[in-house]
Structures are given as structure tokens and as C-alpha cells.
Amino acid sequence: MTRPDLGLGYEGWQVSDPTPQEKSEGVYCCGPIPLKAIKQGELTLKYDAPFVFAEVNADVVKYITLKDGRKIKFGGSTTRVGQCISTKCVGKDSREDITHLYKYPEGSEEERMVFEKASHHNKLREEPGWSQA
Known part of the structure; x- marks a missing residue:
């Protein structure tokens, strides 16, 4: 797909979900967003x-709320979300793993660099009043 609205380098495969749960710019649709932008942590691009970055890079985090209202992290997983992104294979009834198109391998240097870039763009952070166990 050509994306002249985004400039060079963002043509090709786009992520799109026509069945989201909330409106995006007034429409119940998510995307299109270049697959390359998701993999590279470019979170300032439309749409x-x-x-989408959070959908494929989320961590599961468990917190407990104390009587005084503080929340303390007590567990979670970095391997329950985004580990197997797939699509139907062309010409046969099986799946094709396309996770590598969306993200770098968990724990790799590239993955850490992309997360840092995304954190900077999106100001990802812990919520105030939450602490580590």
C-alpha cells in the first residue's frame, strides 16, 4: 500500500483492524499504520x-492494592503477549508465523532500542503511586 501522507519508506504492508472497541479520529477502525513503523517504534505516525505497538509489545503485570491505596507489583510475564502473530498461509489451511515482521526477538538489543524510542515518543511510564515489590 502506498502512503504518500507519511513520506518515503512507509509503503508496503499496513496494520489495520476494522473491528476495534473504540473510535479513532471519529471512526471505529484501527489503522492503517505501516508495519515498518510498529517494528521500529515510530509512534508519531498516523493512525x-x-x-498497535502496545498490542504486540505488552507485558502482563500483576499488582496488589494495599489498604493504604498503594499498588505494588508482585508478578507478571513478558512472554504472554505478542509471541505468536500469525496469518493464514496462501494456498493451504495452516498458519504462517509473521511475528518477526512486527517486532524484534524478545530480549534482543534491537528490541530494547525500539522500546526506548517508543517510550520517548509516547512517554510510556509507570503510573504515579505504583511501586515495585
């Missing part, structure tokens, strides 16, 4: 880049 819905931060949401």
Missing part, C-alpha cells in the same frame, strides 16, 4: 501507532 493508531501507539495502540
Whole structure:
């Protein structure tokens, strides 16, 4: 797909979800956002880049709320979300793993660099009043 609205380098495969749960710029649709932008942590591009990035790079985090209202992290997982992104294979009834098109391998230097870039663009952070166990 050509994306003249984004400049050179963002043509090609786009992420799109026509069945989201909330409106994006007044429309119930997510995307299109270049697949390359998601993999590279480019969250300033149209449309819905931060949401799609979070969908494939989320961590599961467990917190407990104390009587005084503080929340303390007590567990979670970095391997339950985004580990197997797939699509139907062309010409056969099986799946094709396309995770590598969306993200770098978990724990790799590239993955850490992309997360740092995305954190800077989107100001990802812990919520105030939450602490580590």
C-alpha cells in the first residue's frame, strides 16, 4: 500500500483492524499504520501507532492494592503477549508465523532500542503511586 501522507519508506504492508472497541479520529477502525513503523517504534505516525505497538509489545503485570491505596507489583510475564502473530498461509489451511515482521526477538538489543524510542515518543511510564515489590 502506498502512503504518500507519511513520506518515503512507509509503503508496503499496513496494520489495520476494522473491528476495534473504540473510535479513532471519529471512526471505529484501527489503522492503517505501516508495519515498518510498529517494528521500529515510530509512534508519531498516523493512525493508531501507539495502540498497535502496545498490542504486540505488552507485558502482563500483576499488582496488589494495599489498604493504604498503594499498588505494588508482585508478578507478571513478558512472554504472554505478542509471541505468536500469525496469518493464514496462501494456498493451504495452516498458519504462517509473521511475528518477526512486527517486532524484534524478545530480549534482543534491537528490541530494547525500539522500546526506548517508543517510550520517548509516547512517554510510556509507570503510573504515579505504583511501586515495585
